[in-house]
Amino acid sequence: MTHVALVYEPIDIARLVARVASPSSGAIASFLGTVREVNEGRSVTGIEYSAYEEMAEREMRQIVSDAETRFNNVAIALEHRLGDIALGDVSVAIVVCHAHRAPALDACRFVIEELKKRVPIWKREHYADGSRAWVDNRATTATREVAH
Amino acid sequence: MHVGIRLFASYADALGTRTIDATLPEGARVRDALAYIRALPGADQLPPAPLTAVNAAYAPLDHALAHGDEVALIPPVAGG
Numbered sequence: 001m002t003h004v005a006l007v008y009e010p011i012d013i014a015r016l017v018a019r020v021a022s023p024s025s026g027a028i029a030s031f032l033g034t035v036r037e038v039n040e041g042r043s044v045t046g047i048e049y050s051a052y053e054e055m056a057e058r059e060m061r062q063i064v065s066d067a068e069t070r071f072n073n074v075a076i077a078l079e080h081r082l083g084d085i086a087l088g089d090v091s092v093a094i095v096v097c098h099a100h101r102a103p104a105l106d107a108c109r110f111v112i113e114e115l116k117k118r119v120p121i122w123k124r125e126h127y128a129d130g131s132r133a134w135v136d137n138r139a140t141t142a143t144r145e146v147a148h
Numbered sequence: 149m150h151v152g153i154r155l156f157a158s159y160a161d162a163l164g165t166r167t168i169d170a171t172l173p174e175g176a177r178v179r180d181a182l183a184y185i186r187a188l189p190g191a192d193q194l195p196p197a198p199l200t201a202v203n204a205a206y207a208p209l210d211h212a213l214a215h216g217d218e219v220a221l222i223p224p225v226a227g228g
Contacts, residue, residue: 049227054204055205136223137228
């Protein structure tokens with residue numbers, strides 16, 4: 001059934017699938033976000049994620065609840081990792097289960113797009129030259145819906 | 149009234165702290181907490197209209213505060 005968590009350990013995808021899979025499901029869609037080697041031309045060596053944890057968990061639960069309302073009968077597992085994450089590691093994982101593929105895929109997309117817009121999680125990239133910088137999602141999200 | 153203010157990520161770096169205890173007049177709103185922060189050293193690095201939250205939920209500037217509330221300034225998010 002529904003599962004939402006912030007974690008400091010590597011995300012176990014198989015465990016997330018096991019949480020939502022059921023005999024009634026004909027489709028399980030998943031999305032994994034991973035740490036990319038190059039961002040805007042700079043060579044990234046690692047990322048540190050931090051969050052306003054109480055609020056992030058609350059927003060993640062709200063997004064999953066919105067997805068359940070929008071796409072009937074989906075079961076969703078969502079985990080976001082915090083702390084230092086190495087290149088290629090999974091930072092976020094979403095697994096959605098439904099009787100059919102279209103709602104499973106659509107709900108998966110909905111959850112990641114909403115998460116990137118409004119969940120209070122921040123990342124600081126570490127670069128090959130030893131410098132660090134906070135980055136944000138505004139360059140890749142067209143509009144912010146949570147503005148005043 | 150007393151409210152706790154929490155700062156994160158780049159905003160915490162700008163102000164050099166993650167938590168601030170503020171004393172505000174009765175009837176204060178989120179904008180008054182923001183004005184309090186703006187008077188502190190480093191606050192010139194904050195954007196003109198940062199997102200704000202009260203007790204772990206997004207809240208607008210005219211949201212009325214109560215004693216003991218937790219106000220947070222939310223930098224541009226970067227999850228995913």
